[in-house]
Amino acid sequence: MRAAADALDAALDDLVPVAMEESHLPRPRLTGEVGRTSGQLRMFAAAVERGGVSGLVLDGAEPDASPVPRPDLRRMLVPVGPVLVFAASNFPFAFSVGGGDTASALAAGCPMVVKAHPGHPQTSRDTARVLRDGLVGAGAPEGVLGLVEGVDDGVTALQDRRIRAASFTGSVAGGTALHEIAASRPDPIPFHGELGSINPAVVTSAAAAVRGADLVTGFINSFTLGVGQFCTKPGLLFLPVGHGLEDALAEATGAGTGPMLHDGIRGAFDSGVERLRKVAGVDVLAEGDGDAVDPRPTLLRTDVATFLAEASILAEECFGPVSVVVEYDGTSELLEALDRIEGSLTSTLHAEDDEVERLGEVVTSLAARSGRLVWNGWPTGVAVSWAMQHGGPFPSTVGPAHTSVGVTAARRFQRPVCYQDTPQAALPPELRDGNPLGLERRVDGVVTTS
Amino acid sequence: MRAAADALDAALDDLVPVAMEESHLPRPRLTGEVGRTSGQLRMFAAAVERGGVSGLVLDGAEPDASPVPRPDLRRMLVPVGPVLVFAASNFPFAFSVGGGDTASALAAGCPMVVKAHPGHPQTSRDTARVLRDGLVGAGAPEGVLGLVEGVDDGVTALQDRRIRAASFTGSVAGGTALHEIAASRPDPIPFHGELGSINPAVVTSAAAAVRGADLVTGFINSFTLGVGQFCTKPGLLFLPVGHGLEDALAEATGAGTGPMLHDGIRGAFDSGVERLRKVAGVDVLAEGDGDAVDPRPTLLRTDVATFLAEASILAEECFGPVSVVVEYDGTSELLEALDRIEGSLTSTLHAEDDEVERLGEVVTSLAARSGRLVWNGWPTGVAVSWAMQHGGPFPSTVGPAHTSVGVTAARRFQRPVCYQDTPQAALPPELRDGNPLGLERRVDGVVTTS
Numbered sequence: 001m002r003a004a005a006d007a008l009d010a011a012l013d014d015l016v017p018v019a020m021e022e023s024h025l026p027r028p029r030l031t032g033e034v035g036r037t038s039g040q041l042r043m044f045a046a047a048v049e050r051g052g053v054s055g056l057v058l059d060g061a062e063p064d065a066s067p068v069p070r071p072d073l074r075r076m077l078v079p080v081g082p083v084l085v086f087a088a089s090n091f092p093f094a095f096s097v098g099g100g101d102t103a104s105a106l107a108a109g110c111p112m113v114v115k116a117h118p119g120h121p122q123t124s125r126d127t128a129r130v131l132r133d134g135l136v137g138a139g140a141p142e143g144v145l146g147l148v149e150g151v152d153d154g155v156t157a158l159q160d161r162r163i164r165a166a167s168f169t170g171s172v173a174g175g176t177a178l179h180e181i182a183a184s185r186p187d188p189i190p191f192h193g194e195l196g197s198i199n200p201a202v203v204t205s206a207a208a209a210v211r212g213a214d215l216v217t218g219f220i221n222s223f224t225l226g227v228g229q230f231c232t233k234p235g236l237l238f239l240p241v242g243h244g245l246e247d248a249l250a251e252a253t254g255a256g257t258g259p260m261l262h263d264g265i266r267g268a269f270d271s272g273v274e275r276l277r278k279v280a281g282v283d284v285l286a287e288g289d290g291d292a293v294d295p296r297p298t299l300l301r302t303d304v305a306t307f308l309a310e311a312s313i314l315a316e317e318c319f320g321p322v323s324v325v326v327e328y329d330g331t332s333e334l335l336e337a338l339d340r341i342e343g344s345l346t347s348t349l350h351a352e353d354d355e356v357e358r359l360g361e362v363v364t365s366l367a368a369r370s371g372r373l374v375w376n377g378w379p380t381g382v383a384v385s386w387a388m389q390h391g392g393p394f395p396s397t398v399g400p401a402h403t404s405v406g407v408t409a410a411r412r413f414q415r416p417v418c419y420q421d422t423p424q425a426a427l428p429p430e431l432r433d434g435n436p437l438g439l440e441r442r443v444d445g446v447v448t449t450s
Numbered sequence: 451m452r453a454a455a456d457a458l459d460a461a462l463d464d465l466v467p468v469a470m471e472e473s474h475l476p477r478p479r480l481t482g483e484v485g486r487t488s489g490q491l492r493m494f495a496a497a498v499e500r501g502g503v504s505g506l507v508l509d510g511a512e513p514d515a516s517p518v519p520r521p522d523l524r525r526m527l528v529p530v531g532p533v534l535v536f537a538a539s540n541f542p543f544a545f546s547v548g549g550g551d552t553a554s555a556l557a558a559g560c561p562m563v564v565k566a567h568p569g570h571p572q573t574s575r576d577t578a579r580v581l582r583d584g585l586v587g588a589g590a591p592e593g594v595l596g597l598v599e600g601v602d603d604g605v606t607a608l609q610d611r612r613i614r615a616a617s618f619t620g621s622v623a624g625g626t627a628l629h630e631i632a633a634s635r636p637d638p639i640p641f642h643g644e645l646g647s648i649n650p651a652v653v654t655s656a657a658a659a660v661r662g663a664d665l666v667t668g669f670i671n672s673f674t675l676g677v678g679q680f681c682t683k684p685g686l687l688f689l690p691v692g693h694g695l696e697d698a699l700a701e702a703t704g705a706g707t708g709p710m711l712h713d714g715i716r717g718a719f720d721s722g723v724e725r726l727r728k729v730a731g732v733d734v735l736a737e738g739d740g741d742a743v744d745p746r747p748t749l750l751r752t753d754v755a756t757f758l759a760e761a762s763i764l765a766e767e768c769f770g771p772v773s774v775v776v777e778y779d780g781t782s783e784l785l786e787a788l789d790r791i792e793g794s795l796t797s798t799l800h801a802e803d804d805e806v807e808r809l810g811e812v813v814t815s816l817a818a819r820s821g822r823l824v825w826n827g828w829p830t831g832v833a834v835s836w837a838m839q840h841g842g843p844f845p846s847t848v849g850p851a852h853t854s855v856g857v858t859a860a861r862r863f864q865r866p867v868c869y870q871d872t873p874q875a876a877l878p879p880e881l882r883d884g885n886p887l888g889l890e891r892r893v894d895g896v897v898t899t900s
Contacts, residue, residue, distance in 0.1 A: 035517070052895070057858075059833075059835045067482050067485070070833045070835065071824075071831075071833065073835060073837035073838060075838070075839050078817070080851060176638070179633065179638060180634060183629065183633035183634070184630060187792075187845070188626070188848050189844075190849070190850055342637075353873055356873050356875040356876045359876070367528070367867055367869075370867075371865070371866065372867070372868040372869075373867065373868070373870065373872065374521075374870040374871065375869075375870060375871045375876070376871060377521060383509075383520045383521065383523060385509045385523060386507050386525075386892060386894075386895055387507040387523035387525040387868055388509075388523060388525070389525050389866045389867060391865075393614075393865070394638065395637070398638050399640070399850075400640055401530060401864065401865035401866065402866075403866060408507075408866070415821070415841075415842075415843070416821065416839045416841070416851065416852070416853060417820070417822070417839060418821065418822040418823070418839035419817075420823065420824040420825060421825045421826060421827055422823065425807065426806045426813055426825070440897060444836075445497075445500075447890060447897040
């Protein structure tokens with residue numbers, strides 16, 4: 001994995017220009033993304049090295065246990081087998097051929113086939129070649145990473161008996177269709193889909209009064225970041241009635257953005273915004289510049305009554321630089337509105353420290369419908385670490401309740417095996433007496449490295 | 451959970467006679483099963499108490515991290531929501547209303563609805579009442595445990611939006627059908643099915659020569675235990691050609707068994723044995739006594755050529771006291787046969803210690819197709835502990851790769867939530883600074899209780 005990371009870094013100057021051409025994303029963003037991607041591979045490598053992704057558990061024999069003696073049991077997570085990864089369009093590196101799913105599969109010990117996203121075909125081919133060369137050069141088998149292109153080949157691979165798990169990042173429609181294909185195989189396999197997410201953000205009256213200007217800047221940056229093409233983009237902002245931030249929002253939204261990933265996404269954005277604008281009770285709070293190349297950043301506004309009546313439209317993700325401000329009048333109206341929101345990757349709360357106690361129900365509601373609760377920040381940054389959770393209730397995620405970012409993402413591509421009364425020489429080294437590799441293991445219920 | 455366990459133990463004398471009547475299982479077996487069931491509830495309670503099922507992970511903020519500061523991230527596993535449990539017939543307590551799935555759901559913090567198995571309806575109702583009284587008496591909400599009966603109500607519950615995960619123990623046909631229903635909901639939910647398992651067992655020439663008589667006794671006990679109605683029953687025994695154990699096997703199989711759970715299972719057993727006997731190249735190695743009440747324990751025999759030709763019949767689970775001895779001629783023939791066996795809950799290997807090195811490929815093959823590898827023992831005992839794995843590749847398990855027995859079974863009914871930069875007072879106590887509850891937590895990558 002470190003060889004793959006090194007190979008990726010070394011190829012930076014070749015990879016980035018192709019990705020710029022194909023994705024219309026700027027050089028600094030893509031350069032940073034390659035660094036994130038290689039850093040992610042190294043983080044997983046370090047976690048593997050200390051036994052952190054192997055789930056090692058040893059229960060000693062209890063020959064005198066009643067009613068029957070208990071055998072010696074030693075359990076670890078093993079690779080599930082070849083994995084199929086459907087790459088995303090919006091991160092040509094971090095969520096594509098060399099991204100989190102690939103790093104997870106490698107950390108789990110699985111070979112993989114990546115279905116390239118058509119938005120950046122040459123970047124995909126180049127990345128696959130660079131990674132494969134790095135991996136094979138470090139001793140991995142030739143078949144460690146394959147690439148397929150096109151919907152038909154992706155579906156064929158998903159139905160192949162040799163594929164033992166799949167992951168996907170993309171739309172609700174695409175993800176649920178593939179999930180059903182995986183589930184209706186003669187031998188169903190786990191399908192880990194990261195689909196759509198509206199990512200509600202809530203601002204209290206106190207927070208709006210104390211730091212309204214900062215909130216406006218942060219929010220505009222967040223919903224327009226990457227031209228609004230982040231799965232964690234805040235698509236709903238709940239502001240208290242009488243917040244007085246209209247002018248600040250209008251001014252900050254004035255700047256343009258840059259082109260979207262491809263024409264299909266741009267078309268969906270334009271029609272999505274049109275659909276939102278047509279809802280009776282929704283008006284335009286602020287608009288930025290836009291033209292045939294750059295989409296127009298758009299901030300809409302409505303009240304809770306309208307939101308409740310039209311939640312199926314207003315609380316559905318629209319990819320791109322658009323968000324809806326919902327003005328709420330008091331906590332109970334806010335709670336009623338939150339209750340209509342489906343599962344999200346994230347939710348965000350801006351509040352003052354002395355408000356924590358009275359916000360109990362709001363916190364509970366936000367945590368119940370998301371995988372990550374952000375306080376006094378914005379959700380568009382996703383740190384790669386042990387504790388990160390990138391996955392929430394449906395439709396933000398379909399399949400087993402795991403994460404697609406962070407160390408525990410490897411668990412998606414593993415299955416447990418238990419060795420009972422097995423001779424030392426036949427045990428994997430990870431499970432042998434004396435912990436020869438110095439790994440983290442749960443022994444008789446207690447985690448230890450000795 | 452301890453109150454539920456106490457209530458179950460206190461009701462032992464009322465519950466067991468009803469279960470005897472409904473399941474035809476003998477008193478000592480059912481009495482032991484209640485003890486296993488209450489013990490299981492207490493084991494989960496202890497694991498919850500030390501934080502062992504909460505998956506607590508804390509990553510400290512890194513304000514100077516490059517390219518962007520890293521926030522404070524704290525992750526835990528929370529209840530997925532109301533769970534639906536489809537109970538099994540073969541363990542009226544341990545895999546039914548108060549069984550492992552119920553204990554898992556309670557450990558995860560989920561309320562649940564149990565779909566009773568029609569094989570023991572009154573036992574199910576009585577157990578549900580006893581458990582509910584115990585739980586509610588200890589402060590749990592009234593709705594903590596509901597019971598539904600009948601296929602239609604089970605399917606209706608599986609399609610109910612409020613149900614957030616389901617588990618099942620039973621047949622491949624029933625389990626895959628329910629799995630598809632769960633996957634094709636408008637909001638698909640995780641479905642954890644424990645289906646059919648053939649549980650291959652392999653004996654080497656050396657083991658057969660050194661301790662053939664013990665092996666025969668152990669094997670007969672295992673495949674007839676509980677009238678062969680264990681999901682871990684060894685349904686295939688690979689013996690080396692020329693093993694010389696024919697007479698011992700015939701003699702040991704001579705005893706009768708006792709009645710099966712219900713007429714449907716008995717009918718399926720009789721027709722299943724008939725189907726196996728009709729395969730050209732299969733003969734009867736040994737038969738026990740049988741009549742209209744008690745099924746006839748049956749041991750069939752074939753060679754690898756026949757097994758390869760008819761694996762779809764011979765390697766399919768047949769519930770009840772029947773097993774097939776496959777005589778193999780050398781390791782490569784054995785490996786060829788193993789390669790035709792689908793996923794199992796367990797696999798078993800009887801070998802001498804000095805054979806370990808030459809058996810590498812056999813061990814790899816057995817571990818690749820099962821969740822638990824048993825050495826020099828028999829698979830029908832399933833200890834409830836941290837390291838136990840009860841779940842293997844399809845068809846033994848459908849759904850996410852978890853276990854249905856042991857502490858980590860609770861993970862089936864949990865989902866991760868991450869709190870970012872959250873004030874102490876708004877954090878769950880499990881995640882607060884200073885570890886006020888003294889729980890096991892991974893802090894900056896290292897597991898600690900301080």
